[in-house]
Amino acid sequence: MNATVxxxxxxxxxxxxxxxxxxxxxxxxxxxxxxxxxxxxxTSCATPIKPYDxxxxxxxxxxxxxxxxxxxxxxxxxPLVEAVTAALCVAVVLQHSSLAAALLxxxxxxxxxxxxxxxxxxxxxxxxxxxxxxIAAIVLGSALDWSGEPERLIAGAAAGxxxxxxxxxxxxxxxxxxxxxxxVLGLLLGRxxxxxxxxxxxxxVIVGLVVLARTPSADRRSVGIPFGPFLxxxxxVALFVGHPIVGEYLHHLHR
Numbered sequence: 001m002n003a004t005v006x007x008x009x010x011x012x013x014x015x016x017x018x019x020x021x022x023x024x025x026x027x028x029x030x031x032x033x034x035x036x037x038x039x040x041x042x043t044s045c046a047t048p049i050k051p052y053d054x055x056x057x058x059x060x061x062x063x064x065x066x067x068x069x070x071x072x073x074x075x076x077x078x079p080l081v082e083a084v085t086a087a088l089c090v091a092v093v094l095q096h097s098s099l100a101a102a103l104l105x106x107x108x109x110x111x112x113x114x115x116x117x118x119x120x121x122x123x124x125x126x127x128x129x130x131x132x133x134x135i136a137a138i139v140l141g142s143a144l145d146w147s148g149e150p151e152r153l154i155a156g157a158a159a160g161x162x163x164x165x166x167x168x169x170x171x172x173x174x175x176x177x178x179x180x181x182x183x184v185l186g187l188l189l190g191r192x193x194x195x196x197x198x199x200x201x202x203x204x205v206i207v208g209l210v211v212l213a214r215t216p217s218a219d220r221r222s223v224g225i226p227f228g229p230f231l232x233x234x235x236x237v238a239l240f241v242g243h244p245i246v247g248e249y250l251h252h253l254h255r
Contacts, residue, residue: 015089019082119228125177156186192242200234
């Protein structure tokens with residue numbers, strides 16, 4: 001078994017386990033509950049989940065999507081989050097050859113998955129996700145790629161500053177959570193954050209126009225569309241193809 005396959009398998013297992021924890025984060029964090037206590041349990045009958053039923057993805061499959069104790073349905077979102085997180089972690093490892101890029105990419109994935117789900121449900125981006133992600137970005141970047149850290153710090157300041165101006169000019173359309181998330185994207189992506197911001201803005205405008213067009217004019221003022229998921233989409237696009245996008249833009253700029 002070659003090293004690439006070994007790393008991919010490790011990333012898949014790590015991603016699935018992390019995805020299981022992210023499910024806990026998504027459910028408990030907005031409710032102000034502890035992420036550690038009590039242990040995993042059925043949200044319907046509060047019965048603790050046995051370790052052999054708590055295996056990522058597989059546990060849901062052999063329980064056929066129902067609690068072993070009370071037979072209440074378990075949302076398919078749980079194995080989906082675990083599988084998607086695992087797949088993204090594998091993609092990061094296969095895409096990025098350097099340890100620094102891989103760990104920064106995995107950090108980005110582990111931040112964007114819960115941010116997307118929480119912002120979609122609650123229209124908030126918790127500081128308890130963006131703050132640790134920012135700290136991890138700076139620590140990992142400084143320890144593993146010191147020469148690239150100034151660029152990432154500048155990118156974080158630029159991306160956060162750009163959305164801060166938008167939030168100050170139009171506070172109803174942009175929140176400080178979005179500003180902080182944009183800064184985190186810069187800290188993790190470096191100059192490729194430009195591609196992330198471009199994708200986020202284009203996707204946000206398109207979806208916003210579609211939603212508004214389908215909403216009665218009397219109700220449009222009350223329509224709220226969270227921007228975090230668009231930033232997450234942009235972040236993932238930039239993570240995998242941001243470098244060639246930015247490189248192509250700079251190439252044409254200097255022609």
